[in-house]
Amino acid sequence: MSVTSNSGQEPIVARTPEEVERLGATWQSPKGFIGWFMPVNQRVIGRRFVLTAFVFFFLAGALGVLMRIQLMSPENDFLSPDLYNQFFTVHGTAMMFLFAIPVMEGIAIYVVPMMVGARDMAFPRLNAFGYYVYLIGGTVFFGSLLLGFAPSAGWFNYVPLAGKEYSPGLGVGIWTTMITFIEVSALTAAVEIIVTILKLRAPGMTLARMPLFVWAALVTAFMIVFAMPAVIASSSMLVLDRQVGTHFFTPETGGQPLLWQHLFWFFGHPEVYIILMPALGIISTIIPVFTQRPIFGYTALVLSLVATGFVGFGLWVHHMFTTGLPQLGMTFFMAASAMIAIPQGIQVFCWIASLWGGRVRFETPLLYVLGFFVIFVAGGITGVMVAVIPFDLQVHDTFFLVAHFHYVLIGGAVFPLIGGIYYWYPKMFGRMMDERLGKISFWLAFIGFNVTFFPMHQLGLEGMPRRIYTYLGELGWGDLNLLATLGSLVLAGGFLLSLFNAVWSLWRGEPAGDDPWGSPTLEWATPSPPPNYNHEYIPIVSGRYPLWERRGQASQPVVTGLRDDRREVLVTSVLDAEPQAVAVMPGPTIWPFISAVAASTGFLGILYHPSFFLVGFFGAAATFTMWFWPRRPWRDD
Amino acid sequence: MLLQGCSQVQSSLDPASRSAALIANLWWGMLIVGTAILVAVLLALFIALRRGRGPVERPLSARGSFLLVLAGGVATPMVVILAMIVVGVSMGREIGDRPDSGPIVEVIGRLWWWELRYLDENGDLIATTANEMHVPVGQPVRLRLISENVIHSFWVPQLQGKTDLIPGQVNESWIEAERAGVYRGQCSEYCGQQHALMSFLVVADPPEEFEQWLSRQAEPANDPQSSQEERGQQVFLEQGCVGCHAVRGLSAAGEIGPDLTHLASRRTLAAATIPNTKGHLGGWITDPQHVKPGNQMPSTVMEPGDLQALLAFLGSLE
Numbered sequence: 008m009s010v011t012s013n014s015g016q017e018p019i020v021a022r023t024p025e026e027v028e029r030l031g032a033t034w035q036s037p038k039g040f041i042g043w044f045m046p047v048n049q050r051v052i053g054r055r056f057v058l059t060a061f062v063f064f065f066l067a068g069a070l071g072v073l074m075r076i077q078l079m080s081p082e083n084d085f086l087s088p089d090l091y092n093q094f095f096t097v098h099g100t101a102m103m104f105l106f107a108i109p110v111m112e113g114i115a116i117y118v119v120p121m122m123v124g125a126r127d128m129a130f131p132r133l134n135a136f137g138y139y140v141y142l143i144g145g146t147v148f149f150g151s152l153l154l155g156f157a158p159s160a161g162w163f164n165y166v167p168l169a170g171k172e173y174s175p176g177l178g179v180g181i182w183t184t185m186i187t188f189i190e191v192s193a194l195t196a197a198v199e200i201i202v203t204i205l206k207l208r209a210p211g212m213t214l215a216r217m218p219l220f221v222w223a224a225l226v227t228a229f230m231i232v233f234a235m236p237a238v239i240a241s242s243s244m245l246v247l248d249r250q251v252g253t254h255f256f257t258p259e260t261g262g263q264p265l266l267w268q269h270l271f272w273f274f275g276h277p278e279v280y281i282i283l284m285p286a287l288g289i290i291s292t293i294i295p296v297f298t299q300r301p302i303f304g305y306t307a308l309v310l311s312l313v314a315t316g317f318v319g320f321g322l323w324v325h326h327m328f329t330t331g332l333p334q335l336g337m338t339f340f341m342a343a344s345a346m347i348a349i350p351q352g353i354q355v356f357c358w359i360a361s362l363w364g365g366r367v368r369f370e371t372p373l374l375y376v377l378g379f380f381v382i383f384v385a386g387g388i389t390g391v392m393v394a395v396i397p398f399d400l401q402v403h404d405t406f407f408l409v410a411h412f413h414y415v416l417i418g419g420a421v422f423p424l425i426g427g428i429y430y431w432y433p434k435m436f437g438r439m440m441d442e443r444l445g446k447i448s449f450w451l452a453f454i455g456f457n458v459t460f461f462p463m464h465q466l467g468l469e470g471m472p473r474r475i476y477t478y479l480g481e482l483g484w485g486d487l488n489l490l491a492t493l494g495s496l497v498l499a500g501g502f503l504l505s506l507f508n509a510v511w512s513l514w515r516g517e518p519a520g521d522d523p524w525g526s527p528t529l530e531w532a533t534p535s536p537p538p539n540y541n542h543e544y545i546p547i548v549s550g551r552y553p554l555w556e557r558r559g560q561a562s563q564p565v566v567t568g569l570r571d572d573r574r575e576v577l578v579t580s581v582l583d584a585e586p587q588a589v590a591v592m593p594g595p596t597i598w599p600f601i602s603a604v605a606a607s608t609g610f611l612g613i614l615y616h617p618s619f620f621l622v623g624f625f626g627a628a629a630t631f632t633m634w635f636w637p638r639r640p641w642r643d644d
Numbered sequence: 645m646l647l648q649g650c651s652q653v654q655s656s657l658d659p660a661s662r663s664a665a666l667i668a669n670l671w672w673g674m675l676i677v678g679t680a681i682l683v684a685v686l687l688a689l690f691i692a693l694r695r696g697r698g699p700v701e702r703p704l705s706a707r708g709s710f711l712l713v714l715a716g717g718v719a720t721p722m723v724v725i726l727a728m729i730v731v732g733v734s735m736g737r738e739i740g741d742r743p744d745s746g747p748i749v750e751v752i753g754r755l756w757w758w759e760l761r762y763l764d765e766n767g768d769l770i771a772t773t774a775n776e777m778h779v780p781v782g783q784p785v786r787l788r789l790i791s792e793n794v795i796h797s798f799w800v801p802q803l804q805g806k807t808d809l810i811p812g813q814v815n816e817s818w819i820e821a822e823r824a825g826v827y828r829g830q831c832s833e834y835c836g837q838q839h840a841l842m843s844f845l846v847v848a849d850p851p852e853e854f855e856q857w858l859s860r861q862a863e864p865a866n867d868p869q870s871s872q873e874e875r876g877q878q879v880f881l882e883q884g885c886v887g888c889h890a891v892r893g894l895s896a897a898g899e900i901g902p903d904l905t906h907l908a909s910r911r912t913l914a915a916a917t918i919p920n921t922k923g924h925l926g927g928w929i930t931d932p933q934h935v936k937p938g939n940q941m942p943s944t945v946m947e948p949g950d951l952q953a954l955l956a957f958l959g960s961l962e
Contacts, residue, residue, distance in 0.1 A: 088837050088937055161834045167811055168794040168836055258812025264795060265810065300701075303709045329797060329833075330808045331789075331815035334740050338733055345725040353717035355685065360709035363692040364702035377689070384685050388678040391724065395732040397667050397739055398674065400805020401656045404797065404832045468671070470654030470801040472832040475840035479917070482654055482828075 022571070027543065030571035034126065034539035037595050044139075045595040047131035048539060049120045052138050054435065056113025056196075057428075059138075060106050063145055065506065067101035070094045072499050075459070079492035081480035091476035092159035093178075097152050099162030100182065103278065104189040105145045107420060108231075111285040112196040114427060115224040117435070119200060121530035121537065122218050124209025124546050126576050127592050129202035130195075132599045132634060137195035139603030144188025147611065151181045158182040161474060163275060164245070166256035166267045171249045180249060180614040183242045187610055190235050190242075197231035200224050207576055208584040209529065210566060211548035218528045218551070219302065222309050223288025226316040227281050233320065234277035241270035250617055265330060272323035280319040282416065284312060286423035287354060290376050293423075293430055294358055296526045297373040298365035301552060304357035311350035311357075318347050328399045337396055344394035351387055355380070371445030372524075375426030378453045382418025386411055389464070404474075407467025413460045422452075425505060432509065433523050437535040438516030444508040452501030458494025462487040527552035545569065545577050548584075591638075598634035605630050654828040656801035660848070661820050663739045663804050670735060677724065688716065739805070742818045746784040747858075749777060753789075753796030753809040753831070756838035756939060757902060757915040762858060771861035772890075774902030775844045776910045780854035784820040794836060800829035800846050808833055821848035828916065837938035843916035857909075864893025865905045865961050876957025879950045888941070891961065901941060908962045914939070922955050929954070 022030070036046035046052070074094050077086040086094065120128055128134055151157045158178035160169040169179045204225045208217070217225075245267070247253040254260040256267050295302045302308065324332065324340040358380075367373065389411040393399050402408060432440050467473075471484050478484055522531040531554055533541055544565035550556045557563055566586070569575045574592035579585055609623010652658040659665040695702045704712065748767070752759040760777050762770040779785045789798055791809035799806035800819060807817040821827070831842035849857065868874040877894070880886065888900035910920050914936050918924045927934075929951065932941040946954070 088840065092837060092839075159837075165795055165834070168834070173794050173836060262812075264812060298696075300703070303704075303706075304713060307713065329806045330810060331813070334736055338729070338736070341732055342725070342729050345728055348721040348725060349718060352721040353713055356688075356713040356715075356717035357709075359685075359688050359692050359716070360704055360712050362689070362696070363704045363709070363712075364695040366696050366701055367693055377693075380689055381686060385682055388682055391728065392671075392674045392678065395670065395674070395728055397732060397735045397805065398670055400739070400807075401664075401667050401671075401801060403806060404834075468655065468657050469652075470656060470828075470830070472799070472830055472839075474834040477840050483652070 044600040053117030060110035063105040075492040075495040125207040136599035141192035197228040200228040219291035220288035238274035289427040303360040372430040386414025405467035406463040410463035433519030448504035455498030602630040743784040753791040756842040780851040797833035876953035
């Protein structure tokens, strides 16, 4: 391996067509039915994560619309109370665990390696394992709804309501199991992303030159690593309480219901930033492209992400202001909750400064980002309001809260995400999404969103609690609820139009070319869609905007010497991305899938009988052994 | 209808106590500041986009950008947060300070209704009732919030913010109505199938009327006055109502459902879900699962004559 600087637009060290073909064959994923369970390439896994997450998004969204139809008039009997309670539990859980985390991970898995100039992620088989676990967990979870025994204790499953006495049956068991699946999947993805970002960056891409999306993915992954153990502990304790009778949370035998709330929210609040953070990265990616100027305040933006990551762990108690905790302690969390406004404020104004006076291209990705500004800032302001304890005592667990968190989650995460999909779609599929449909879908979603959720602020102030399947006519909440229901139909229409656009453009979209937007980051240096090996040569980076810096230059430095007959990647140092070694990546195999099935059998079987723990344990151990069977690459040398 | 169609009976924006009024004022203040900030941010965004419309770019200088971020992203939030913490802490102290005098009520969250136990200064029970709390105007009422099943939350938006009822611990709160009236409250922590219909009324009366009411509630039930009421009492005992409901003065001490000793004095039934009229009561007894699916009261099948007698008896429990 050597680092070569060549001159001329065509690299001097160009591969012969046979060599390129061999490189492609080395990184090729298997085909056929069995082959579907074998690929380990990061783009295949990333794409599956994104597509699966969107399937769950539309299913959970449909539940949201059905709930809105139930609430559109007082004392409506469209849904039974039991079904409504299942719907809001599944809606919340699926949106948080089956959509928001996986979709952001999926985008990161797809984009990050190409952005940092790598051929794959650090642990490709682990990546595949994470996906199958997620797929099985999500499918079982939605399956429980079809079979009528979905959980109905709410997405945060407060004990004792979620205990065996008040939630008998399989529902909560399915929930805890599914949570475990998603935890495993999220942790594998987080570890992948951290190691990939820190060790597989192209030479020259020092930490200070990393694209902001990569920074966001890195901070997100660290947050997952620190937040998930809390919910792993709490959901395991709940399983034990329900299946083995351990009494962690049962007050009559000395358990403590508040313990669940602490553990759950110690995970649950960082979770919100885990969802938000990649979206902030997407915004910082889109704005420079559509102004064709470097972003203002790179360092401030990075520090804001990191600060959010830290402060995000210090404010979980603001979900518990009504539980009777002492005032003094809660004041600390009130201050911490409000502090989060500073890094967010810095980011928003850095973006405004970046847009200032630029020749902005108002295309769909940017429109979604501008929609973010309106909705997210409004949601952030109501967020600071609910951090004030006396006010929270009135609006906690009301529709004001429902409005607030939909403003920050849909406005803060989903809008930039859809903007990101419009932005990266040409890279993924080689075709552009339709611009006119995109604009219409944006306006439908933007207007529909505000008509749905803005009135909920007023409803909450007028005393409407959340999670109620009906309300009496004399309370005067009917009109605003009807308005919100109509808005939800428009919002759904906007999202469905984007879905249609994505499907239609697969065949009818304009061919995209390598770099349709004029982007500065490395993923656009590959053909669209990229070949199996991403970059033909690992690029060498000398700035934050490599593709812009290359413009007009006659030469582009690349890494040569990686073999094309096995899956080799370049390992670089953490801080300065100095080349250190060549690593050989594992190839496709079916064992991660079989391991996922074995682990799932164990997890799900526990619901039937605790002894299934052994099945899962030994099954997973055996399949892991096959998975890690030594490859002996030196034999080929 | 139930409350003469007053749409504000559960609105935090129509406060009837000092605490609720403070919070409502806080809201209006925050609304003004929040709207101003939102408008300012969007205006900055609008100007930023607007200035790029000409043939040449007109970006901010690095210094200008720095000042913009400093002013908008650091200084403004800092000032707002500081003000917010000061107001929040001082107001929190005022609202949280529970007075040392006034009637004591134990509020017990049941599935899915509210048991209310009035205690005297020594902690002895004066009277038990359900779903309708009477309070004296202008006097604080101290609340002890108790649950033995799942978590509920006690909330009367016009009078006070919410406090949870958590099994294994006793939370304390207080309310004080400044004017007479009927205020509606509702459970605001999801507590299972009928969380939606777990409501109650707080009736604020002048202190003398409150005392009268309380001493009336402390008395045992009326004796039947007519033969029909007598027969109704018989039906009540024979149909198994006594298994769940207490009627003090009668050999009925069930503890699963609400105490019915003074049922006829209450305005509503089924945790403020339906008005307490003869028709609704009859419907509730015959088919409670229709009104409130999942609640613990079974349907009771009886002869029409028996039902009429039972209704007459229950109607006499004033």
